[in-house]
Every structure is written in structure tokens, then in C-alpha cells.
Amino acid sequence: MLDRFVNNSDLAKLLLRLSVGGxxxxxxxxxxxxxxxxxEKMLVKxxxxxxxxxxxxxxxxxxxxxxxxxxxxxxAALMQATVMVMAVYLVHTGxxxxxxxxxxxxxxxxxxxxFGAVAIFxxxxxxxxxxxxxxxxx
Numbered sequence: 001m002l003d004r005f006v007n008n009s010d011l012a013k014l015l016l017r018l019s020v021g022g023x024x025x026x027x028x029x030x031x032x033x034x035x036x037x038x039x040e041k042m043l044v045k046x047x048x049x050x051x052x053x054x055x056x057x058x059x060x061x062x063x064x065x066x067x068x069x070x071x072x073x074x075x076a077a078l079m080q081a082t083v084m085v086m087a088v089y090l091v092h093t094g095x096x097x098x099x100x101x102x103x104x105x106x107x108x109x110x111x112x113x114x115f116g117a118v119a120i121f122x123x124x125x126x127x128x129x130x131x132x133x134x135x136x137x138x
Contacts, residue, residue: 010133013126014070020116021067024080028060042090052086059083067120070129075137077120084114 040053059079066076088096088110095106105111124138125131131138 009123010126010128013120013123013133014128016116016120016123017067017070017073017125017129020113020120021064021076021080024060024113025064025068028056028064031056031060039090046090055083055086059086067117070125070131070133070138072137073125073129073131074121077117081114081117081121084110084117088114 036053036056039056040050043052044050060083063076063079063083066072067080088107092107092110098106100106124133126133129138
């Protein structure tokens, strides 16, 4: 019985989805409450179309919700990872090779969200999800 509990990859997928999706959702809610117009300015400064700023709604609100619920999980994880790559490109490029004063990686939070989303993309939702882990994008 202990072996069945310890070797539970579906439970691990659930915990990963809840942490990576759930914690990213706080960032999206904050941007909904306080606005995300600053992202448009950063995109324009980087010679990219400003309307891409609306991708924040997908990558930091809808995608995390879908990840947490386990619906179209792989696609949602891909969207969240894409937004994280853009965030690093637009805001944190200067920190790519920097350590903090405590010796940690300067972009550890961004890296955890990015690579956590990539892991979810490859793992899928698992059995403990609304999609039940069935289908290519679940």
C-alpha cells in the first residue's frame, strides 16, 4: 500500500500543476487589478507589436486556470512557457547570468515558472484532472 502511494505519478502531476499554475495565477490577477499597459510599452520598445500585451491574459490568467483544472493542459503549459520566455526577453535579459547577493540565481522564480510549465507540457495533466489525462493536449 505504501508503495502505491509513494509511486503515484498522477499525484505528482497534480501537485506540479497546482503549484506552477496556481502561483502564476496570482501574477495574472495582479495585472488584471492594476493593469498591464506597461507591457505594451516594453513590446513597442523592443520593436514588437503592442497588441501582443494582451497575451498576458492568456499566459497569466487563462493558461494557469486551465493548468490547475487539468483542461487542455499541454497547450496551456505551452502558452505559460511562451509568456515566461517573453518576460525574460523583455524585462530580465540583463539578469540571465547574474547571481543575487545570497548566491541564488537572479531569475530563479522565472526559471521555475518556465521550466515547470515545460515539465507540465511533457507530463500532461494526469488522472487527477478534469480532462482525466486523456487526449493529446490533456
